[in-house]
Amino acid sequence: MRPAELIMAVVMAFFSLYLMWKSAELPIGWIPQEGPGGGAFPFWLAAGMLASCGVVIARWFMRASDASRSEEPYMDGPSFRMFLLSAGSLTVMIGLIHIIGVYGAVPLFLIFYMRYMGRHSWITTGAVAGITPVVTFLFFDIALNITLPKGLSVIEEQIFYPLYDILL
Amino acid sequence: MEILNLLLDGFAIAFEPLNLVVIVLGCAVGLFVGAMPGLGSVNGVAIMLPMTFLVPPTSAIIFLAALYYGAMYGGAISSIMLGIPGASTAVATVFDGRPLAMKGMADKALVAAATASFVGGTISVVLFTLFAPPLAEVALRFGSPEIFALMIMAFATFIGLGGDDIAKTIFSICIGLVMSAVGLDIISGQPRLIFLDLPGFFHGINFLVLAIGIYGIGEILWTLETTKGEVTMSKATVSFRRVIVALKDLRHNVKTMVMGSFLGYFVGILPAAGATPGSLMAYGMAKMIAKEPETYGKGNIDGVVAPEAANNAASTGAMLPMLTLGIPGSPTTAILLGGMVIWGLEPGPLLFVEHKDFVWGLIASLYAANVFALLINLAFIPLFLWVLKMPFTILAPIIFVLCVVGGYAPTQSLHDVWLMLIFGVVGYLMRKLDYPMAPAVLAIVLGPLAEPAMRQSLIISNGSFAIFFTRTIDGVPVSGMIMGIAIALFLLPVVKTLRRKSRPAS
Numbered sequence: 285m286r287p288a289e290l291i292m293a294v295v296m297a298f299f300s301l302y303l304m305w306k307s308a309e310l311p312i313g314w315i316p317q318e319g320p321g322g323g324a325f326p327f328w329l330a331a332g333m334l335a336s337c338g339v340v341i342a343r344w345f346m347r348a349s350d351a352s353r354s355e356e357p358y359m360d361g362p363s364f365r366m367f368l369l370s371a372g373s374l375t376v377m378i379g380l381i382h383i384i385g386v387y388g389a390v391p392l393f394l395i396f397y398m399r400y401m402g403r404h405s406w407i408t409t410g411a412v413a414g415i416t417p418v419v420t421f422l423f424f425d426i427a428l429n430i431t432l433p434k435g436l437s438v439i440e441e442q443i444f445y446p447l448y449d450i451l452l
Numbered sequence: 453m454e455i456l457n458l459l460l461d462g463f464a465i466a467f468e469p470l471n472l473v474v475i476v477l478g479c480a481v482g483l484f485v486g487a488m489p490g491l492g493s494v495n496g497v498a499i500m501l502p503m504t505f506l507v508p509p510t511s512a513i514i515f516l517a518a519l520y521y522g523a524m525y526g527g528a529i530s531s532i533m534l535g536i537p538g539a540s541t542a543v544a545t546v547f548d549g550r551p552l553a554m555k556g557m558a559d560k561a562l563v564a565a566a567t568a569s570f571v572g573g574t575i576s577v578v579l580f581t582l583f584a585p586p587l588a589e590v591a592l593r594f595g596s597p598e599i600f601a602l603m604i605m606a607f608a609t610f611i612g613l614g615g616d617d618i619a620k621t622i623f624s625i626c627i628g629l630v631m632s633a634v635g636l637d638i639i640s641g642q643p644r645l646i647f648l649d650l651p652g653f654f655h656g657i658n659f660l661v662l663a664i665g666i667y668g669i670g671e672i673l674w675t676l677e678t679t680k681g682e683v684t685m686s687k688a689t690v691s692f693r694r695v696i697v698a699l700k701d702l703r704h705n706v707k708t709m710v711m712g713s714f715l716g717y718f719v720g721i722l723p724a725a726g727a728t729p730g731s732l733m734a735y736g737m738a739k740m741i742a743k744e745p746e747t748y749g750k751g752n753i754d755g756v757v758a759p760e761a762a763n764n765a766a767s768t769g770a771m772l773p774m775l776t777l778g779i780p781g782s783p784t785t786a787i788l789l790g791g792m793v794i795w796g797l798e799p800g801p802l803l804f805v806e807h808k809d810f811v812w813g814l815i816a817s818l819y820a821a822n823v824f825a826l827l828i829n830l831a832f833i834p835l836f837l838w839v840l841k842m843p844f845t846i847l848a849p850i851i852f853v854l855c856v857v858g859g860y861a862p863t864q865s866l867h868d869v870w871l872m873l874i875f876g877v878v879g880y881l882m883r884k885l886d887y888p889m890a891p892a893v894l895a896i897v898l899g900p901l902a903e904p905a906m907r908q909s910l911i912i913s914n915g916s917f918a919i920f921f922t923r924t925i926d927g928v929p930v931s932g933m934i935m936g937i938a939i940a941l942f943l944l945p946v947v948k949t950l951r952r953k954s955r956p957a958s
Binding site: 310386394 | 503505506617619620622623626627629630633637639640642644645647669672673676677843845846848849850852853856857860861864866869870873877880881882884885886887903906907908910911915
């Protein structure tokens with residue numbers, strides 16, 4: 285936990301600096317007749333973030349915070365695997381939405397997660413992976429008229445336009 | 453008398469068929485969300501908010517408020533049956549609820565939790581009905597300095613009373629406020645903080661993206677790590693006769709329920725406090741005044757009753773500052789507040805003037821939600837016990853999918869979905885290092901209100917920060933008084949540290 289505490293504080297300190305620099309693209313001082321410049325609010329708050337990171341780093345050296353004293357690993361092996369697989373499959377699913385749309389990516393994600401990670405039977409996996417996109421489609425695309433992304437235009441034209449013709 | 457008339461009008465709205473349906477649905481979904489380990493009202497409200505676009509704004513907010521209530525009831529179920537708090541608000545319920553379940557008295561604990569929740573909810577809604585209108589009337593006279601001072605106080609309570617690492621709390625508040633500043637500058641209209649020149653940042657960062665990221669994705673990652681996807685459940689025998697007997701036995705616990713309700717309500721009003729400290733304090737207080745404090749932690753029914761009455765009362769208490777002042781009393785009410793803004797219902801005192809129907813409809817629906825949550829809870833205890841057996845490896849991916857489509861729906865932009873994933877993962881990694889996340893969510897909701905209030909005040913005073921201390925309303929320096937409380941709250945941790953240091957020396 286101890287190295288992670290320092291790494292996080294240092295990364296966040298650099299992020300704070302980036303935010304300060306980015307905020308300073310707009311005036312950060314006082315503009316006569318207008319009040320504080322557009323960048324002032326985020327600039328000084330980012331400075332607050334930087335100062336907080338400074339305190340976290342100082343407390344790390346003094347071993348004053350719980351995380352800076354902890355000798356426990358930040359993540360043990362099984363936790364790291366669970367995190368990597370969950371966050372990784374989620375990332376792949378969102379990436380796939382750009383190509384095959386929500387209704388292609390969601391069942392693939394559910395099959396991977398339930399079958400590979402949960403070790404559920406094909407029947408349970410198939411039921412959840414089949415029902416979830418149908419319910420989502422009926423709720424969002426049909427009831428709410430919120431068109432969820434369909435990926436490449438060919439998928440939308442070939443599969444969803446005929447469906448809209450039937451259901452709407 | 454006027455309040456009574458308004459409340460009756462409110463009941464007419466609450467009992468409209470659509471609103472009744474959403475109350476029942478909200479309670480049921482809330483009970484389910486609350487009962488699932490790791491998921492609480494805040495997760496439920498964040499994930500379900502985009503799903504409410506189907507109904508009118510009043511019904512949507514009634515649904516979410518009912519869900520909020522239901523989750524408070526539901527949290528006890530997994531605390532008692534699994535020994536894992538369904539939500540942080542139900543942590544204190546584990547202390548005695550779990551030992552009762554281990555002794556084979558799970559049904560007694562479940563009935564006690566449901567009844568105490570009902571009592572807490574009812575007392576707090578009555579208090580809310582009495583307190584809200586006068587507070588809104590006072591707040592109507594507030595200008596931008598007072599509003600900004602109130603927001604500073606809301607952030608100060610996180611620092612003074614939050615109990616988390618102060619530097620990390622300040623970091624969390626600041627990053628939430630900076631994220632709220634992304635988009636176009638409200639006064640000059642110039643683009644601001646457009647990272648990597650991505651066009652998706654021009655419309656700003658929707659608070660829902662952060663809320664769903666942290667309370668949806670981040671929370672599930674956290675729960676997956678802590679439970680490893682496994683649950684072990686106690687056995688429970690539930691029958692109508694046993695429920696009636698358990699209800700009769702509760703007459704001995706009325707005093708604790710009432711105490712928990714009042715304490716929870718007033719703690720709930722404080723922005724950083726909310727239901728979790730409310731329930732823990734009620735548990736502590738019940739133990740302190742008990743004749744046999746040594747029985748606590750070993751299966752004392754008062755140890756279930758006190759925190760459950762308190763967490764429901766606190767959830768209503770948290771709505772008081774949200775509706776009257778526009779300052780949320782808990783992370784859940786922060787998300788509700790953000791939802792209201794989306795629907796064009798600006799929370800604050802004007803709401804009581806301009807949207808009386810909405811306000812009183814919501815208050816009346818809280819009374820109704822309380823009754824329905826109790827009935828659904830008692831009637832469906834066996835069903836919830838069955839649902840709790842659902843492996844987390846089925847629930848987790850479904851919630852991930854809900855987060856993705858929920859993050860997409862408000863702006864219909866995949867940019868926001870990516871952002872939500874980043875917030876969820878980074879939020880989870882930071883939470884592991886004790887960075888509190890609730891202040892960031894509160895800050896991103898309050899940021900768009902705090903910045904104009906501050907800038908308007910400074911324009912009035914020509915750049916002098918003294919306006920926040922010197923401006924008066926009818927000769928009373930309201931803003932200065934609020935700032936005084938905020939400064940005291942900021943200094944509270946310093947005082948605590950100094951006292952702690954002086955103790956060993958003395």
